[in-house]
Amino acid sequence: MTLSGGALVGRASEAARIRQFVRNPGEDGHVLVVTGSPGIGKSALVDSEVGEPAGTGVRVLRAEGSETERELAFAGLHQLLRPVLAQAPVLPRRQSDALLGAFGMSDTPDEPDQLILRIAVLGLLAHVARSRPVLIVVDDAQWLDQDTVDVLAFVARRLEGERIALLGLVRAGAPLPAFARSCPVLDLGPLDADAAGRLLDAQPRRPTGPLRARILQEAEGNPLALIEFARSDPGQAPWPVEPLPLADRLEQRFAARLAGLPGATRQALLLAATDPGAVSGVPPQVWRPAEQAGLIEVRDAVVRFCHPLIRSAVYHAAPPTQRRAAHRRCAAALREAPDRRAWHLAAAGTGPDESVAREMERTARQTGRRGGLVSAALALQRAAELTPDRRERARRLTLAARLAAPTGQTAWVEELTDRVRTLCDDPVLLAHAALCRGQALALTPRRAAAYPLLTRTARDLAPHDPGDALQALATAALICYYGGDAGQRDELRRDFFRLAAAIGPRPEPDLASLWILTATDPSADHAALLAGVRGLAALDTAGPELAAATATLAWLLDENALALGLFDTVGGSPAAPSPLPDGLRCVEGWVCLEYGRWARARAVAAASARAAAQSDPPYTAAAPPALDAAVLALRGETGPARAAARQALDLVAARENRFVTVRARWALGMAAWADGDHEDAYDQFRAMFTADGDEVHYHVSRYGLGDLAAAAARIGRRESARRIVARLAERTAGSSPRQRAQLARARALLADGEEAGQHFRAALDEPGAQERPFSHAQVQLEYGEWLRRRLRSGRARPLLAGALETFVRLGAEPWAARARAELRAAGIRQNTGGRDRLPALTPQQRQIVSLAARGLTNREIGERLQLSPRTVGSHLYRSFPKLGVTARSQLRDVIDGRRTAPGLFALVDAGAGEDSGDRPQQHPA
Structure with missing residues (x-):
């Protein structure tokens, strides 16, 4: 559960809760219980926070429940008080005798009075706490002896005013001991995917390829299972129907628990460990001994092992002959599930078998059509293992590599293609294998090696397979785009035109050719x-x-x-598996960012980060924080935005991925602008261009042109920005409306005199404003500012009001504040109302408030947003004060007012400047 150096993984909020309890006992009670399944990390979490390092000032007294000592009276209490028993003489004689007598340390032959004993324990703890606070930590409290539990329950009810706290650790599913009832409970769940991946990668023997994915899947977020699976030596990674092995010591430990079970129960457990779907005919009484032993749970005829390690131990404790027999039984029971049946047939065999290999290839094709690339590649790899003919084996391994290439498991693809090279010398098959290898390397730090491999493979495949030849160049184009180097881009375009001439006309539409041309320019x-x-x-x-x-x-x-x-x-939701390769998952997020769907952009970034954590190596992890940083910066959350942008820059070197570098620089520039630091904003935007004024990235650098001009105009660096604008004007003028709008905006901000107005209008007139609301609102705001400073307030007000409406709707508070200030200077005051308060809500709170205003119940809202009704109610409770309402019935007025806002702006003293307007006006926002 910890990385090197002792840092906890994935438990930040839980650790903070423990720290708060230890430092301020009594705020939420003097007793806290931590629950969780075995191996979930309860002890590691508590030890990380209460390990009694120097300077904490807390005296920690510990006890640990034990199954073997549950029948020994006061065994746990003795363990707890042993470090301070020497201070027992400070107690009154009768209490001291009762306490020591409970442990057989007194000459008093009589059984101690239970009330006096309890008072003595409380008195001793209170005495110790006079010098410094006392923290009682009881691990595995479910196994404490009953006498100790009774004493601690007495003490726990009398801690008010004392400098004593009690922290109990209880296994999930066990009844809470008496001292822990009716007190706060901190329940530890499994680690999320990102934390599980980081913990697994921190192990001395870091698993890679399919084995890494298998461990993450079978461990189910349990830290102990992650560590133990990584520690064992599986040799060749087991196939999906074979549980992962354990280290010998653990296997023997679990095997000892199995030995006392009836034979029928052991056989049923082996069948369940092999495939839980094949045990429907087992009578309930057969399972009962395993349930009583705490190995399984049976609910609604579904068998579930109580811990991921138990399933592995059950399977691998059986001899190979019994395991193969179990697979045969599973295959016979799963005739209606041909894919799983094929896997079990493969596991039941002892050598090559072409008929089973064909079944596995058929399974792979079916699985691949459903999008399960990893499972399909594994099935083809297994089919190759079962194939007697060497060339046919090489063909199936090549197909497996092709399916594995988009999964991010680079080492796996290299292993598969290396085996192809040892099996055959067919140049076409070897070229296909090289294509798979290049595709796998394309989004890794070894992209420099992948690029020439792909271009060479394209030439090799052109006479034999023009489609795959273009696929090779298309992957090279992906490397080229993320690298962003204009020289490499030009070289690749020349290669493409030569290849296209050699191949001749292609069927329309030709996706690969279209991708190459679009990605390169x-x-x-x-x-x-x-x-x-x-x-x-x-x-x-x-x-x-x-x-x-x-x-x-x-x-x-x-x-x-x-x-x-x-x-x-x-x-599907952003969290669902994406049809894009992991390296391109953020594309949807960038689209949403520009389109104004910022909450969805952040959800895509989070899902992409989780997917990147599963890849090997996790190189694609740089793009998600860059995307998240951009959204955070526009919303004015500048601290988190900077942290995310710097994380992205730390994860990728500029020469390897200029796309992410430029995106992260833009996010840093927008964060600086939001904070009013225009010098830093200029520096960040300027870093999107070379010293000579060319684009660092031949495409995305252009989207910083307008923001660079805005920052340059603020700090008096117009000439420097003008040189860059002039250099890029010819390349940008004939491109998309968005790029033309950027160019016009930059020219407007850097122009002198009336020429600026022409450029502003040109930027606003470019089509597609609804597709880029934030960028369009920026131009409205800047044009409105320009008009107001020239005393044309009447023309400025609609522009400023439109900009404010967009910024408020998007949640871009720094820009909304600037628009409000300009409106006030233009003679417009804002009426107070719900509209101003909505930006104070989080995006999820705004969504919940909107649905509640339409009359939906908490349960209906929860079903739509996949939240519990209690969570919905909590969000509404926190939203009401921000909106200035006290009842649910008032929400409709707030939302309706936000949509129509008929009296949002009213003209106040505007002066008598040109076009200032002489009569009251209202501008709907």
Whole structure:
């Protein structure tokens, strides 16, 4: 549960709760119980916070329950008080005798009076606590002897005013001991995917490839299981129907618990460990001894092992012959589940078998169609193991590598392709294997080696398989895009045109060719590229993979509405598995960021981070924090934004991934702008361009052009920014409306005199403003400021009001505050109302308030948002004071007022400047 250096993994909030309890006992009571399943990390968590390091000033007294000592009276109490028993003489003689007599340390032959004994324990603890606070820690409290439990229950009820706290650790499912009832409970659940991955990667023997994924799956977030599975030596990774092995010491320990069970129960347990779906015919009485032994739980005829390690121990404690027999029984019982049946047939065999190999290949194809790439690749790898013919084995291994390449398991793909090279010398098959290897390496730190491998493979495959030749160049184009180097981009385009000439005409639509041309230069022949993308989007037969790929192309061409519509057709929540490779999962988030769906962008970033944590190596982890940083910066959460952006920069070197570097720099610049630090903002935006004024990244650097000009204008660096704008003007002018709007905005901010107004209007007139609301509102705000400073307040007010409406709707508070200030200076005051208060809510609170205003109950809202009714009620409780309401019935007025706002702005003293307006005006926002 800890990394090197003792740092806890994934328990920050729980650790803070323990710290708060230890430092301030009595705020929420003097007793706290920590519960959780075996191995979940209860002891590690408590030890990390109450290990009595120097300077804490707390005296820790410990006891640990033991199954073997449950029948020994006061065994736990003796363990607890032993360090301070020497101070017992300070107690009154009768109490001291009762206390020592309970432990057989007194000459008094009589049994101690129970009340006096309890008072003596409380008195001794109170005496010790006079010098410094006392913390009682009881581990495995469910196994304490009853006499100790009774004493602690007496003490726990009398701690008010004392400097004594009691921390009990209880196994989940066990009844709480008497001293722990009716007190706060901290329940430890499994580690999340990210924390589990970090803990696993911190082990001395770091698992990779499919084994890493298997451990994460079977451990179910249990820290002990993660550590023990990583510690064992599986040799060749077991197949999916074979549980992971344990270290010998653990296997022997569990085997001892199995030895006392009836034979029928042991056989049933082995069958359940092999496949829980194959035990439907086992009578309930057969399971009962295993339930009583705490090995399994049976609910509604479903058998579940009480701990991930128990299943492994049951399976591997059986001899190989019995395990193979169990697989045969499972195969016979699962005739209606052909995929699982094939796996069990493979596990039941003892050597090559072409008929079973064909079954496994069929299973792989079925699984691959459902999107289970890892499972399909494993099935093909198993099919290859069962294949007698060497060339056929190489073919199946190549197919396995192709399916494994997008999963992020690079070491696995390299292992598969290395085996292909040892099995055959067919140049076409070897070229296909090289393509798989290059695709796997494309999003790793070894992308520099992948690029020439892919371009060489494209040439090798062109005469034999033009489609895969283009796929090789398409992957090279992905490397080129994330690298962002214009020289490499030009080289790749030349390679593509040579290859396209050699291949000849391709069937339309040609996704690979369209991807290569778009990823290398979205601005070149923008109209033709966009027509091709729209042709792909119109295909009725497009599946989720093609829809996601087409959405990515639309994003590159700044067609956000089309991209978002395609992502919506893919369906599912951001947390669901994505049809995109892990390295491209954030594309949907960048689309949502520009489109104004910021909550969804953050959800995509979180899901992408979780997916990146599962990859090997987790190289794609740099993009999610860059995306999250961008959203946080625009919302004015500048501290977290900077932390996320710096995390992204730490995870990726600039030369390897200029895309993420430029995105992170932009987020840092927007955070600095939100804080009013225009010098730092300029420095960050300037870092998106080279010293000569070229783009650091040939595509995304252009999106910082307007913000660079804004910062330069604020700090008097116009000439420097003008040189960059002039250098990029020719490349940008013929591209997307978004890039043209950026260019016009930059020119407006850097222009002198009336020329600025022309450029502002050009920026506002570019089509697609609804696809980039924040950027459009920036231009409205800046044009409104420019007009007001020239005493044209009447023309400025609608622009400023429109900008404010957008900023408030998006939650971009720093920009909303600036728009309000400009409106006040333009002679507009804001009426107070619910509208001003809505930005104070979190995005989830705004969503809940909106649904509640429509009359939905907490349960109905929870079903829509996948929250519990209690959580919904908690959010509403915290939202009411922010909105200035006291009843649910008032929410409709708040929301309706936000939508229409008929009297939001009213003209006040505006002066008599040009176009200032002489009569009261109202501008709907």
